Amino acid sequence: MAKRIEVKDLDIYYDKFLAVQGVSMTIQPRSVTALIGPSGCGKSTFLRTLNRMHELVPNARVEGSVVMDDDDLYGPNVDPVNVRRQIGMVFQRANPFPTMSIYDNVAAGLKLNNKRLKKSDMDDLVERSLKSANLWEEVKDRLHKPGSGLSGGQQQRLCIARAIAVQPEVLLMDEPCSALDPISTQAIEDLMLELKANYTIVIVTHNMQQAARVSDTTGFFNLQGVGKPGELVEIDETTRIFSTPSQKATEDYISGRFG
Amino acid sequence: MSTSLTTPERDPDLHTPLGGVSLTAGQLPRGAAPGTLVAAAVAGLLLWLLAGWAVVPCALLAAASYVVIVYTWSRAVEGPRKATDRFVTALVSGAFLLALLPLVSVIVTVVSRGAARFDAEFFTNSMLGVTGEGGGIYHAMMGTLIITGLATLISVPIGMLTAIYLVEYGRGKLAKAITFFVDVMTGIPSIVAGLFAYALFVMMFGPGVRMGLAGAVALSVLMIPTVVRSTEEMLKLVPNELREASYALAVPKWRTILKVVLPTALAGIATGVTLAIARVIGETAPLLVTAGLTDGDNFDPTDGRMTTLSVFSYYEYQSPGLFAEASFDRAWGAALVLMIIVMLLNLVARVISKLFAPKTR
Amino acid sequence: MASSTEAPPRKNRVPRRPGDRIFAGVSTGSGVLILVALAGVAVFLVTEAWPALTAPAEDIPGGQGLVVYIWPLLFGTLISAVLALVIAVPLAVAIALFITYYAPRSIAKALGYIIDLLAAVPSIIFGLWGMNVLAPVTVDPASWLSQHLGWIPFFAGPPSSTGRTMLVAIIVLAVMVLPIITAVVREAFTQTPQLHQEAALAIGATRWEMIRMAALPFGRSSIIGASMLGLGRALGETMAVAMVLSASAGGITFNLISSENPPTIAANIALQFPEATGVGMHTLIASGLVLFAITLVVNMIARAVINRRKDFDGAN
Numbered sequence: 001m002a003k004r005i006e007v008k009d010l011d012i013y014y015d016k017f018l019a020v021q022g023v024s025m026t027i028q029p030r031s032v033t034a035l036i037g038p039s040g041c042g043k044s045t046f047l048r049t050l051n052r053m054h055e056l057v058p059n060a061r062v063e064g065s066v067v068m069d070d071d072d073l074y075g076p077n078v079d080p081v082n083v084r085r086q087i088g089m090v091f092q093r094a095n096p097f098p099t100m101s102i103y104d105n106v107a108a109g110l111k112l113n114n115k116r117l118k119k120s121d122m123d124d125l126v127e128r129s130l131k132s133a134n135l136w137e138e139v140k141d142r143l144h145k146p147g148s149g150l151s152g153g154q155q156q157r158l159c160i161a162r163a164i165a166v167q168p169e170v171l172l173m174d175e176p177c178s179a180l181d182p183i184s185t186q187a188i189e190d191l192m193l194e195l196k197a198n199y200t201i202v203i204v205t206h207n208m209q210q211a212a213r214v215s216d217t218t219g220f221f222n223l224q225g226v227g228k229p230g231e232l233v234e235i236d237e238t239t240r241i242f243s244t245p246s247q248k249a250t251e252d253y254i255s256g257r258f259g
Numbered sequence: 260m261s262t263s264l265t266t267p268e269r270d271p272d273l274h275t276p277l278g279g280v281s282l283t284a285g286q287l288p289r290g291a292a293p294g295t296l297v298a299a300a301v302a303g304l305l306l307w308l309l310a311g312w313a314v315v316p317c318a319l320l321a322a323a324s325y326v327v328i329v330y331t332w333s334r335a336v337e338g339p340r341k342a343t344d345r346f347v348t349a350l351v352s353g354a355f356l357l358a359l360l361p362l363v364s365v366i367v368t369v370v371s372r373g374a375a376r377f378d379a380e381f382f383t384n385s386m387l388g389v390t391g392e393g394g395g396i397y398h399a400m401m402g403t404l405i406i407t408g409l410a411t412l413i414s415v416p417i418g419m420l421t422a423i424y425l426v427e428y429g430r431g432k433l434a435k436a437i438t439f440f441v442d443v444m445t446g447i448p449s450i451v452a453g454l455f456a457y458a459l460f461v462m463m464f465g466p467g468v469r470m471g472l473a474g475a476v477a478l479s480v481l482m483i484p485t486v487v488r489s490t491e492e493m494l495k496l497v498p499n500e501l502r503e504a505s506y507a508l509a510v511p512k513w514r515t516i517l518k519v520v521l522p523t524a525l526a527g528i529a530t531g532v533t534l535a536i537a538r539v540i541g542e543t544a545p546l547l548v549t550a551g552l553t554d555g556d557n558f559d560p561t562d563g564r565m566t567t568l569s570v571f572s573y574y575e576y577q578s579p580g581l582f583a584e585a586s587f588d589r590a591w592g593a594a595l596v597l598m599i600i601v602m603l604l605n606l607v608a609r610v611i612s613k614l615f616a617p618k619t620r
Numbered sequence: 621m622a623s624s625t626e627a628p629p630r631k632n633r634v635p636r637r638p639g640d641r642i643f644a645g646v647s648t649g650s651g652v653l654i655l656v657a658l659a660g661v662a663v664f665l666v667t668e669a670w671p672a673l674t675a676p677a678e679d680i681p682g683g684q685g686l687v688v689y690i691w692p693l694l695f696g697t698l699i700s701a702v703l704a705l706v707i708a709v710p711l712a713v714a715i716a717l718f719i720t721y722y723a724p725r726s727i728a729k730a731l732g733y734i735i736d737l738l739a740a741v742p743s744i745i746f747g748l749w750g751m752n753v754l755a756p757v758t759v760d761p762a763s764w765l766s767q768h769l770g771w772i773p774f775f776a777g778p779p780s781s782t783g784r785t786m787l788v789a790i791i792v793l794a795v796m797v798l799p800i801i802t803a804v805v806r807e808a809f810t811q812t813p814q815l816h817q818e819a820a821l822a823i824g825a826t827r828w829e830m831i832r833m834a835a836l837p838f839g840r841s842s843i844i845g846a847s848m849l850g851l852g853r854a855l856g857e858t859m860a861v862a863m864v865l866s867a868s869a870g871g872i873t874f875n876l877i878s879s880e881n882p883p884t885i886a887a888n889i890a891l892q893f894p895e896a897t898g899v900g901m902h903t904l905i906a907s908g909l910v911l912f913a914i915t916l917v918v919n920m921i922a923r924a925v926i927n928r929r930k931d932f933d934g935a936n
Contacts, residue, residue: 053503056502056506058430079637081510083509084506084507088507089503091503091504091507093500095498095503095504097519098501098523099519099522099525108505108508109508109510112505112518112519113508163507166508166509340829343828344828344829347831351718352718354710354714354715355719357711361754362798364753365741365745365749368752368753372752416650417650417654418650420647421647421651421653423647424648424650424651427647428644428648433648433652436655437652437654440654441654443658443916443920444654444658446852446856446915446918446919447661447912448852448858448912449858450886450890450911451665451856454904454905455664458664458667458668459660459664461668462664462667466901480657511637512640512643512644513642513643513644516643534740538740541743541745543742543743543858543859544743544889544890547859547893548889548893548894551894569742569744569859572748573744576751576863591748594742594744597742597745598741602737605736605737605740
């Protein structure tokens with residue numbers, strides 16, 4: 001598992017409005033890449049183009065290329081559904097399916113696609129996924145209770161378990177901790193450090209300390225100005241970004257002198 | 260700022276109304292309004308019982324005198340604003356009671372008159388060969404169930420799929436047009452829906468056609484917009500995050516709709532459908548022109564006339580048989596059964612929405 | 621912009637799964653079917669009404685042509701619906717106000733539920749009630765009205781001895797549309813922004829002043845829209861009028877309490893249809909077409925008014 005993603009000259013449009021311009025970066029496998037930047041700079045939009053979730057917005061489109069190992073995600077006849085099969089996503093707000101139990105939520109990726117597994121295999125998969133998400137001990141006695149009965153942090157880990165149950169290559173996380181308390185945040189951050197052994201992880205975060213704590217590589221997005229498109233200012237090893245960034249804008253942002 | 264600046268003289272005009280007046284002053288004594296009400300009511304009762312006036316003028320007089328007394332008293336003690344407030348309160352409450360009167364009367368009448376025929380024969384027999392007393396509504400109950408059931412079978416798939424189109428796929432002019440015309444359809448008079456179904460079936464089967472299926476089509480015209488509306492509302496309540504979560508798990512859109520969106524909204528949709536059934540099950544006019552009336556059992560919706568409870572009730576009253584009283588009893592009995600069904604359906608709708616609603620955060 | 625010179629946007633190349641295509645097709649088809657059905661309502665009614673439009677005047681029931689036949693019906697329909705609305709709207713607003721602002725919290729919810737329930741009572745029940753309970757009760761007041769207020773055209777008399785008059789039909793219609801109007805208006809009142817209400821109360825307004833300052837302006841377009849919906853319902857109401865009104869064709873009169881009453885279009889169809897044949901049948905369908913057109917216009921206006929309110933909601 002875990003694949004490398006190569007992004008080249010990616011422009012993102014909403015209808016005629018250019019939202020993000022000219023992003024090129026390499027996302028390394030088995031590592032955590034953090035994307036930071038002010039609100040509205042397009043980092044979440046960019047993240048969504050990595051598994052083509054942006055296409056849910058009518059008239060959104062991209063130009064440029066995103067290549068995962070050797071597959072062009074935007075090549076002709078590529079089905080976005082198959083892209084998402086390999087690139088999973090965790091959202092800002094935990095969104096377990098309210099009609100399903102904890103067990104069914106984890107198994108949702110398979111069940112919703114009508115993949116039949118033997119009961120014992122399915123049990124194994126659910127247990128493995130929940131264990132990977134550090135949630136097994138807390139929910140093993142109530143697997144068939146609704147997922148909405150869990151706390152916010154537990155729900156978010158349930159969503160992570162659900163995402164990794166389909167065994168993706170890459171895991172995208174869109175501000176996964178912004179709605180959580182510090183203790184739950186800590187649990188998710190620990191989980192990310194464990195998961196990067198097997199997955200390529202890309203996380204968008206508003207929290208610079210979080211980026212510094214969990215990521216190996218950090219990319220800084222910024223707006224050129226009001227109404228102008230967002231762009232990737234620089235991307236480098238996290239330690240370098242937070243100590244000696246090459247761009248003045250980056251330094252201003254991480255030192256809190258952002259205008 | 261210099262301390263020598265003295266506090267400005269208080270403007271006496273501005274402050275006399277509040278100055279030194281306690282917060283409870285200028286109010287009618289407690290119990291003044293209820294006391295007046297009781298007095299007015301007693302006076303009205305006396306006029307009715309002792310002076311032998313009719314009920315309506317007595318009640319009107321009592322109400323009017325209450326309003327006048329309280330208004331003038333309050334205006335004298337509390338001022339015009341408070342008096343107006345009391346006046347409106349009396350008016351609003353009075354209007355409420357006045358409106359409740361016929362509604363209560365309707366229910367009481369149906370229950371008391373309808374209960375006369377709640378016997379076993381009434382529910383197990385048809386009207387075949389009955390010209391005088393006795394007879395039953397078995398054929399009409401079955402007819403109502405069959406026609407309403409068919410209408411539900413037609414309306415629910417069309418209505419739900421249309422709502423799905425509007426919420427999940429609909430963009431641009433077509434969606435706008437459908438939304439608008441569904442709204443317009445909500446207001447089609449039921450008799451017009453009946454004429455439409457009749458005209459449609461005349462084209463297929465020739466003039467004078469009557470059959471249960473035509474009735475079901477007429478009811479569907481009335482039911483579809485309700486189903487679309489309520490399903491649409493419920494689908495819009497499903498958080499977009501659930502759809503995104505499903506897409507992110509590589510679930511195609513149609514499976515997302517079928518397996519995530521619909522189950523989440525199912526309780527609400529079921530409630531809406533139940534209420535829609537309750538709305539059309541009591542319809543008379545469209546069935547009068549499409550399904551007609553027959554005395555015996557006919558449970559085949561494609562074969563000739565078929566009786567429903569409402570049409571049965573209408574005919575029993577409009578053209579009574581040999582013993583008019585027996586016919587009237589049957590009419591009221593069928594009406595009561597109909598009302599009980601409608602109430603039960605409403606109750607079921609409430610229960611569904613309470614019990615089966617998924618907990619969304 | 622560079623994009624304008626590009627080849628067609630990429631999404632055109634996305635292959636669509638058969639499941640998606642079928643499902644999207646079926647649900648779009650359902651929506652289109654509704655449009656087709658509505659068009660069908662119009663087309664079929666016109667086709668079936670056509671023979672009456674072209675028939676010679678003496679073939680139309682009454683022998684004086686279609687317009688002379690339909691006009692009294694139209695008059696009866698309009699006068700009964702409009703006067704019913706005149707009674708129902710103030711009462712409905714009062715009930716909505718009572719439930720929202722005056723009734724104790726604990727029973728307000730139950731009252732709202734009962735109102736919703738009453739909106740579902742079948743019209744046949746109102747018909748039976750109007751004929752049996754209300755009509756006899758009105759006989760004495762009606763004769764009193766004709767004696768003392770006979771100079772008002774509405775109460776000219778002579779009073780009907782059965783009570784099955786236009787007045788009773790109007791009251792029954794009012795009672796029937798009351799719950800419908802109330803439900804919509806109450807909905808609007810409960811959505812009145814708390815902030816506006818508190819702002820009014822905080823400057824020392826009495827309850828009535830608060831209602832006048834906050835609730836009524838906010839609910840005004842809802843009241844108008846609800847009234848139009850009620851009007852549409854009253855115009856199309858069939859059975860209750862058919863049962864209550866002892867109609868005599870041809871009489872155009874404002875006299876509400878005599879036994880000479882113009883019937884309404886809907887009620888006339890229900891009464892005549894079972895025995896109608898040939899041109900008579902086509903004539904009835906033509907009158908139904910007129911009713912359809914009127915209710916269509918009324919409902920379109922109602923929707924436009926209610927939807928305009930929705931636009932304002934965003935600002936609150």
